[in-house]
Amino acid sequence: MSAGLKTAVGSLRLKNPVMPASGTYDWFGRDQAQVSAGQLGAVVTKSVTLEPQKGAPPTRVAETPLGMLNAIGIPSVGLDTFMNDVLPKYRELATAVIVSVQAYSPEECETMAARLDEEPRVDALELNLSCPNLEHGIITAQSPELSAEMVAAARRATQLPIVAKLSPNVTSIVEIARAVEESGANALCLINTLKGMAINVETRQALLGNLSGGLSGPAIKPVALYMVWECYEEVDIPIIGAGGVSTVQDAIEFLLAGARAIQVGTATFREPRALEQVVSGLRDYLSAERIESVSELVGWCHGERNVVGS
C-alpha cells in the first residue's frame, strides 16, 4: 500500500508526504536517529547562512500552553563548511534532500542558490523568508516586494524546485503567496512560527534572550490550517503544510485543506518518533478508508465538497 502515499510537490516527487520542519530533526547528531530518513518523503536541513553565525543568546526556548516559543537565531556553520562537511553526509540518506536557505539579501540568496545548485544531492531549496528571530527584526515574508526579489534571485541561479517558507505574521498571506508565485517559486511552505514573547515575573525581564520568539506547536495549528486552506484557494503552486502537526489526524487535516505534503516540527521534541508515527498512521488511514492515493485527499475541503455544516 505504500505506493498510495506517493505525492509530488511540483516536480519534486516524494515517496510520502511527511518531512521534518527545518531545524527540528538532525540525522547526524550525537545520538543515533530515532527515525530512519528512508521512511520519510524528504528531509529538510536546518537553515544555512552564507557566513557562519552563532545564534541567539540564552534563553532560547520557553514552554507555553500547547506549544513553545523559540528564539534560536539560526546558528550556522556557514555555506562553505555546510557544503564541505555537512551536505556530503546527506548523500547516504535514502530520501529527497531539501536545503533550507537563510539569505539576508537577494544577492546573497542568488549566491547561495548558485552554490547549492552544484551539489547533485540537493533536490530542492526551501527559502526561509520568515525567521522571526533575526537581528534587524524584519521578516522578509512580511513584504511582498522583498519576498519576490528573494525568490527571483534564487530563480536566476537554479532550476531546482524553490519552496518559499512564509510567515503568518502578516495581514494577508495570500498577497505574499501570490508575490512569490509570480516571481518563480515552485511551492509554498506554510507556516513558520508566530511571533510572541514570555516574561519571567521573578526577574521582570523578557524570558527569551532575543526578547521575542516564534510560537509553534499545537497552539498554532488552526492558524496554519486556515492559511493553507486560504492559499490553496488563491494560488496555483503546491503547498507544504506546517504548524503544529503532531498526529496523523493533524496531517490529514492539512491534506484536506490543500497541502500536498506536511512538516512535523515541535512534536518531534516531545516524541522523537512523531514523523514515523504520522507516516504509518497515514498508511493505516488510507487502508481503512479504502483510498488508493493520498493525493485524493489533497484539497478535499474545497469547492463543492466543502458543504457547510456537513
Next chain:
Amino acid sequence: MDAAYVCGSRRLTRATDELGAEHAFSGYVFLEEKMGCGIGFCKGCPVRLRNGGGYKLVCTEGPIFSTREVELSGPIFPPQEVGIW
C-alpha cells in the same frame, strides 16, 4: 586537591574558578538550561563560551563544563549583546 565540582550558583562557580586558578586545581560546573528536545536537534540550550567563543549546547556538549571554558557572568545578558549574531 585536584578538582572541585559546583552547581547551582553562578557566584559560587566564579569563586570556584578563581580559587582553581590560584591554587592550581580544575573546576567543573554542572549547568542547566531550558531545553526544547534535550538531544541536540533544536539548538535551544546554549551556554556562552568565554572570549566570544560562541556557544556550546548544554544537552549534548554538557551538562558538565570546565569553569575555564564557560562565561560566568550573570544569567541576564545585557541587551547590547543581542545583536552580535
